[in-house]
Amino acid sequence: MDIIDGSKIECSRCDTVVSLEDANVLGKTNNRTYAKPLCDDCLSKVGVPKGYELERDVSYLIQD
Numbered sequence: 001m002d003i004i005d006g007s008k009i010e011c012s013r014c015d016t017v018v019s020l021e022d023a024n025v026l027g028k029t030n031n032r033t034y035a036k037p038l039c040d041d042c043l044s045k046v047g048v049p050k051g052y053e054l055e056r057d058v059s060y061l062i063q064d
Contacts, residue, residue: 006063013042
């Protein structure tokens, strides 16, 4: 995951740039290094597949 301008991230599905406060991150339950950021629109299309976890609050990644 690459953070843009300290507070934004690119959706891994549609390449839309969203703020970290609005981003959702899908991660694999058994692999903590796997993280795919998704915008709300893509999350509604993809959902949370079996074996994945959804993290909605990633504002702790904001860099000053």
